[in-house]
Amino acid sequence: RTPPWSVLRTVAPMERWRRVRAWGSAHPLAFDGTLAVIFTAFNLVAVTEAPLVDEGVRFREPNALAYVLLVLGTFPILWRRSRPLPVLVVTSCGIVAYEALGFSTTPGPFGVLLALYTVASLCDRRRSLVGALIAAVGVGIVLTTARWAADTSEIVSNTIVFGTAWLLGDNVRTRRAHLQALEERAERAERAREMEARRAVAEERTRIARELHDVVAHSLSVMVVQAGAARRILGKDPNQATSALESIEGTGREAMGEMRRLLGVLREADQEQPFAPQPSVNRIGDLVEQFRQAGLATTMVVTGPERELPAGVELTIYRIVQEGLTNALKHAGPATAEVRLTYASDHVDVEVRDDGRGASTGGDGGGHGLLGIRERVDLFSGELRAGPQVGGGYAVRARLPVEEAVG
Numbered sequence: 435r436t437p438p439w440s441v442l443r444t445v446a447p448m449e450r451w452r453r454v455r456a457w458g459s460a461h462p463l464a465f466d467g468t469l470a471v472i473f474t475a476f477n478l479v480a481v482t483e484a485p486l487v488d489e490g491v492r493f494r495e496p497n498a499l500a501y502v503l504l505v506l507g508t509f510p511i512l513w514r515r516s517r518p519l520p521v522l523v524v525t526s527c528g529i530v531a532y533e534a535l536g537f538s539t540t541p542g543p544f545g546v547l548l549a550l551y552t553v554a555s556l557c558d559r560r561r562s563l564v565g566a567l568i569a570a571v572g573v574g575i576v577l578t579t580a581r582w583a584a585d586t587s588e589i590v591s592n593t594i595v596f597g598t599a600w601l602l603g604d605n606v607r608t609r610r611a612h613l614q615a616l617e618e619r620a621e622r623a624e625r626a627r628e629m630e631a632r633r634a635v636a637e638e639r640t641r642i643a644r645e646l647h648d649v650v651a652h653s654l655s656v657m658v659v660q661a662g663a664a665r666r667i668l669g670k671d672p673n674q675a676t677s678a679l680e681s682i683e684g685t686g687r688e689a690m691g692e693m694r695r696l697l698g699v700l701r702e703a704d705q706e707q708p709f710a711p712q713p714s715v716n717r718i719g720d721l722v723e724q725f726r727q728a729g730l731a732t733t734m735v736v737t738g739p740e741r742e743l744p745a746g747v748e749l750t751i752y753r754i755v756q757e758g759l760t761n762a763l764k765h766a767g768p769a770t771a772e773v774r775l776t777y778a779s780d781h782v783d784v785e786v787r788d789d790g791r792g793a794s795t796g797g798d799g800g801g802h803g804l805l806g807i808r809e810r811v812d813l814f815s816g817e818l819r820a821g822p823q824v825g826g827g828y829a830v831r832a833r834l835p836v837e838e839a840v841g
Contacts, residue, residue: 466512473508473544480542494536503532508545514552522549522565547599554603555610562607566600631805638806642813654689657682688744713752715743715775721756722773730763731770738777747834750810751775751784757807758786758830766790766828782836787829804830 458465481496481504494500506528514521525545546569553565664678713721718734725732743751755773762771769790776783804820807830811818816834823829 462515463512466514469548470509470512470545473511473542473548474505476544477504477508477542481537496537500532500535500537503528503535503537507532507543511545511548511552514549515556518549518553518556519561519565522546522553522568525549526568543595547596550596551599551603554600555606556603557607559604562600562604566596569596569600635805635809638809641806642810657685657689660685713756714745714748715751718752718755718773718775721752721759725759725763725771730759732759732773733770734773734775736775736777740777743782743836747782747814747836750814750816750834751782751832753810754784754807754830754832755786757804761830762786762788762790762828769827780835780837782834783831784834785829785831787823787827787831789827791826807832 478501481500507525508528510521510524526549529543529546550565550569554562557565660678660682664675664682667678668675722732722734759771759773762769766788767790769788771786771788774783774785774787776785804818808818811832811834814834816832818830818832820830821828
């Protein structure tokens with residue numbers, strides 16, 4: 435099995451550091467434990483092999499207490515993430531006590547530096563400054579009691595080293611807080627978009643329910659009028675009365691289909707709306723002409739035998755064409771559009787396409803038009819596809835099932 439350090443030797447230094455950081459983030463306790471062992475072993479070896487006399491100054495020979503203080507100065511970093519401030523206090527006390535007692539060569543302050551960095555990166559600014567003060571007091575005690583009390587260069591160098599550790603940790607904390615704020619802002623924006631989309635769908639369902647209600651009410655009104663006429667002529671002209679009754683039956687079946695769809699839509703309390711005729715397939719020509727006058731070159735092609743469709747289907751076809759042409763006019767730029775209506779025995783296909791930039795607004799864009807169209811198509815168990823075309827342009831295609839025409 436290849437050891438992990440041999441793999442690290444084969445990669446670039448920056449990539450090597452990135453992998454080490456990734457491993458440390460995934461295994462924090464193992465990473466800190468490794469550092470604690472390395473730092474402790476380094477200090478123990480350095481102190482054991484250090485001379486007892488340096489520039490005429492005689493030091494105490496390390497004993498059991500010295501080794502305990504060295505361990506206290508480094509090994510507690512194993513718990514630096516869970517107890518950052520206590521670890522800083524313990525490591526600082528260990529190194530300060532070792533120096534104050536006059537043992538041999540000064541050990542490396544690796545544990546104190548890492549603990550100070552951790553306090554600055556994980557704690558709030560107030561606790562971080564307390565940690566910096568603890569480290570500063572510890573360094574001050576060392577400098578005033580140990581061998582270089584009058585050495586200004588040592589004071590400056592230690593201030594720079596410990597100050598750099600604190601600044602690095604504080605910078606990491608600031609960046610982490612900034613990234614967290616950005617993530618929270620993105621989550622809030624995502625929730626707002628979802629709420630807006632749900633609101634748009636609810637409003638569109640209310641609109642659909644209102645329109646279907648008007649369709650059903652119109653059908654029922656026609657049935658009442660036809661039933662009254664059939665009753666009046668039943669004894670005088672049975673054939674005409676039979677024709678009126680057949681018309682009532684067809685209108686009733688259509689109204690029942692619309693009512694079933696109406697019951698599937700949640701309708702909120704409605705405000706009074708002005709009476710107006712519902713759009714139908716016959717008015718698509720007028721709609722196309724309106725968009726021509728608005729500057730969108732639009733053509734309309736109808737294939738297949740035209741026949742009468744349920745009012746709800748006609749209304750949905752009209753809205754699909756209206757939404758598709760509106761998107762083309764707004765977003766396609768200089769372009770031409772085509773409306774294609776295809777009649778089949780059991781369905782009707784409607785397509786609106788343009789040859790513009792292909793950036794029409796969809797359900798996830800700035801508007802919610804296609805969300806409403808999708809709701810309408812789903813009411814009839816239809817299919818809807820919308821998106822950019824190969825070679826440019828945008829297309830909205832829908833297939834709406836219809837029952838066989840009643841002879």
